[in-house]
Amino acid sequence: MAIDGRNLQILANYCAAAADAMAFTLMRTAHSTFVKETEDFSCQIVSRDGMAFASPRSFGAPWYSGIDYGPVLALIDHYDEGDICITNDSYAGNVATHSPDIHIWKPVFHQGEIVCFVVGHIHNTDVGGAVPASLSRSLTDIVQEGIRIPPLKIVRNGELNEEVARIMRLNVRVPDQNWGDFKAQLASVNVGERKIHEIIARFGVEDFLQGIEGILDYAERQARSIIATIPDGEYFYADFADEDGDGGYPCRVAITLRVQGETLELDYTGSDPQLASSLNMPTGGRERHPLALVGVTYVLSTLDRNLLLNAGTLRPTRAILPPGTVMNCEAPAAVGMRSLTCALSQIATIGVFSQAIPDRLPANSPGGNSIMNIRTSDAANRSVVASLGPVGGGAGGTPRHDGPDGSGGLSAFLKNTPIEINEAEVPIHFHRYGLTADSAGAGRYRGGLATEMVFEIFAPDTLVTARNRNRSVFASAGVLGGQPGGLSHFRTLRDGEVIEHGNTDVIRCQPGDIVEVRGPGAGGYGLPVQRDEQAVLSDVRCGFVSHEAARSDYGVVIVNDQIDQAATARLRSEMRQQASEHFDHGAARNAFEARWTPERYQLLTTFLAAAPVGWRHFLKQQVFRAVAAGGDTDTAAQMNAIFADLRQRYPAMNV
Numbered sequence: 001m002a003i004d005g006r007n008l009q010i011l012a013n014y015c016a017a018a019a020d021a022m023a024f025t026l027m028r029t030a031h032s033t034f035v036k037e038t039e040d041f042s043c044q045i046v047s048r049d050g051m052a053f054a055s056p057r058s059f060g061a062p063w064y065s066g067i068d069y070g071p072v073l074a075l076i077d078h079y080d081e082g083d084i085c086i087t088n089d090s091y092a093g094n095v096a097t098h099s100p101d102i103h104i105w106k107p108v109f110h111q112g113e114i115v116c117f118v119v120g121h122i123h124n125t126d127v128g129g130a131v132p133a134s135l136s137r138s139l140t141d142i143v144q145e146g147i148r149i150p151p152l153k154i155v156r157n158g159e160l161n162e163e164v165a166r167i168m169r170l171n172v173r174v175p176d177q178n179w180g181d182f183k184a185q186l187a188s189v190n191v192g193e194r195k196i197h198e199i200i201a202r203f204g205v206e207d208f209l210q211g212i213e214g215i216l217d218y219a220e221r222q223a224r225s226i227i228a229t230i231p232d233g234e235y236f237y238a239d240f241a242d243e244d245g246d247g248g249y250p251c252r253v254a255i256t257l258r259v260q261g262e263t264l265e266l267d268y269t270g271s272d273p274q275l276a277s278s279l280n281m282p283t284g285g286r287e288r289h290p291l292a293l294v295g296v297t298y299v300l301s302t303l304d305r306n307l308l309l310n311a312g313t314l315r316p317t318r319a320i321l322p323p324g325t326v327m328n329c330e331a332p333a334a335v336g337m338r339s340l341t342c343a344l345s346q347i348a349t350i351g352v353f354s355q356a357i358p359d360r361l362p363a364n365s366p367g368g369n370s371i372m373n374i375r376t377s378d379a380a381n382r383s384v385v386a387s388l389g390p391v392g393g394g395a396g397g398t399p400r401h402d403g404p405d406g407s408g409g410l411s412a413f414l415k416n417t418p419i420e421i422n423e424a425e426v427p428i429h430f431h432r433y434g435l436t437a438d439s440a441g442a443g444r445y446r447g448g449l450a451t452e453m454v455f456e457i458f459a460p461d462t463l464v465t466a467r468n469r470n471r472s473v474f475a476s477a478g479v480l481g482g483q484p485g486g487l488s489h490f491r492t493l494r495d496g497e498v499i500e501h502g503n504t505d506v507i508r509c510q511p512g513d514i515v516e517v518r519g520p521g522a523g524g525y526g527l528p529v530q531r532d533e534q535a536v537l538s539d540v541r542c543g544f545v546s547h548e549a550a551r552s553d554y555g556v557v558i559v560n561d562q563i564d565q566a567a568t569a570r571l572r573s574e575m576r577q578q579a580s581e582h583f584d585h586g587a588a589r590n591a592f593e594a595r596w597t598p599e600r601y602q603l604l605t606t607f608l609a610a611a612p613v614g615w616r617h618f619l620k621q622q623v624f625r626a627v628a629a630g631g632d633t634d635t636a637a638q639m640n641a642i643f644a645d646l647r648q649r650y651p652a653m654n655v
Contacts (some may be wrong), residue, residue, distance in 0.1 A: 007211075008218065011211040015053065016054050016055070022195075029184040030184040031176070032125050032178075033387050035184070037415060037416075037417040037418070039061070040060075042055070042064040047117075047212050048114055048115065050117070051069075052066060053216055053310045061413050062413055063290055063342075066313055066314040069093075071094060072094075075092060079107040083155060085105050087150060091284075093284075094282055096121065097281070097291055098282075098335045098336045098337075099129065099335075100125070100134055101121045101122070102122055104119065106119075110197070115196070118188075125178075125373065125386060125387050127178070128146040128172045129145045135465070136337075136465065137246060137503070138245070139277070140276050141334055142333065142334050145335070147172065165179075173385045218308060218312070219308040219309070219310045219311075220312040220313070220316065222304065223316050224263075225262075226300050226304050227259065227262050227264055233356065234257065235259075235353070239253055240252050240474050241279065243473075244272060244620075245276060245617075246504070249620070251272050251326065251341070252270070252271060253272070254268065255267065255352050256269065257349075259356065264317040265318055266349065268321050269605065270601060271325050273324060273609075273620055274324050275617045277334065279340060280329035280341070281338045281342060283327060286321075288318065293317055293349075296314065296349060298346060299349065299353045323613075340367075343368075343410050347364050347476075351583070354582070358479065362396035362397060363441065364476040364478075364479070364522065366394075367410065367520075368393075368470030368472075368520045369410070369468055370391045371390055371466075372389060372391055372466055374463070374464050375463045376428070376457070376458070376463075384425070386425055387417070388422050389414075390414045391466075391518070392407065392450070393447075393448055393476070393519045393520050393521050394448010394449055394521070394522050397523065397526070402447075405440075405449040406449060416451075427459060428457060429456045430453075430455045430456075436451065436521070437545065438486065439485065439518070440522060442528040442531075444524070445531070451519050452517070452518040453517050453518075454514060454516045456515075457511060462508070464507050464509055466490055466501075471520030472488050474592075475487055475523075475586035476522050477584060477589075478524045480579045482526055483528060485523050488520040490518075491517075493516065494513050528553050529576065537563055540558055555575045556568050597635065603635070603643075615653045619650075622646055
């Protein structure tokens, strides 16, 4: 049959169904909660040169729909039928992007020739390293982040490589759990291989191979058509993590978006230097690296829900990723928290597009989704390492409706783990897991509410990890008059004392300690005074908004569970009636940027780009300290004086 029009869509559906089958197999046979409940995994079918053309439609992480496996496929010199390869090395092909992500791939042969590969990854709860769950902002070197497996054949001609398997099991904290997850991965790619053979039997190998290119080309045409509706121009946005390391300074991700006709360019120049912490992204400078362009995928699919997501979707887009920066680090930089930096890049992407098409995109999502992990022991003194699930916020308010509560926007694919399962598998007791009142940014359409998790520890020296802690200082921005979302917090209640942890991500707990973690709320869209009064009343009745916030944020006075119309009319007439800025970032960021202006950051970026990579984070810290101590003086003169002083004090940096 001819592979065009209807038949191309039929083939695309068959391939997506095959990817669905891979994902369902993986989810249903995995051992760890993080895979079988939270669904932090991916499955793809990729062309012979590595371009993803089919992904699951409703399972797993959507970040990898546009992935290019080509660089890592090329690191295996020869493939035979029955081979399965593996890697989690972030610097080998830039497919695996931190150590817990174990990627595997299997060639699919037809009559002795490779026709495609079936691939996928899972996030292992632990792969060894310096801390339980392997990841912490405080780590400074990738060697600290667990075992690294270079690209190799873990299964050769259908036979498991037992020597490598023993090394993998020996170097992790929960080997049985990891090995169970790995066997689920093997089952997943084997199912994918079988499904591809069934598709070839139906369509024929020539039409199948031709159809792969047709699917990729069709997605590219769709993407170009969407981009053509966006006004040409240059737009800029930056977002910040609270800290670039333990007790550090804010970490900046900056994007200049250039829209020209049917093409996009995302220039990350102005983002922070490579850090001596684990927020770095190992993109290898690849201009269509999926993690650098996840935000583009989200924007385009928001603008057209019928968009086919694959590597063709990203063809009209290129990213500029300056080397030696947080967006394109060099080995041996730690990369475990690259998901936090990736979230910032997604927010910055949506931020630049929001300026071009504000009536089509939402306010900011939180960008501080804490993945809760625990290492403890049970009554039989057996070690337990588990993921308790995500604690974050909802999506930003949109031009037409409120943001989803609890989970949405950037992290909607991460599903919560029911507390019944957590309590059955981990010796802890939950006091609360739910939505947090008054955490959403107010607006005509409010942001999504944050979630809160509170649980009690039963065993001594229990370690709790809150990976990707953020937004305890800088809030998620509101748009066009919408207010910023609420801040996050992380604390322990011990013997009546409250211990605040800020953005610390690993804490040690003792029996009786109660751990409380709250996610950040999302930004609101539009002026709160324009919100329907009945919607405010409904939020108050549901416990989402307090009486006080209804009055102060929305100008709605509620007495005896009813709206006081006269008082509400008077109060609303006194409130601001139009947006003063496109974004409302909140008081903390406004104060920070009053000193750290775009001009100052431009001077810093230029200075750091000329320094050796290993010096850049150190020099950034020195500059921040000097600026803080220098008071408000002429920006250029002050910065140039600081740079001159650093060059004189540290001659080894001058290359």
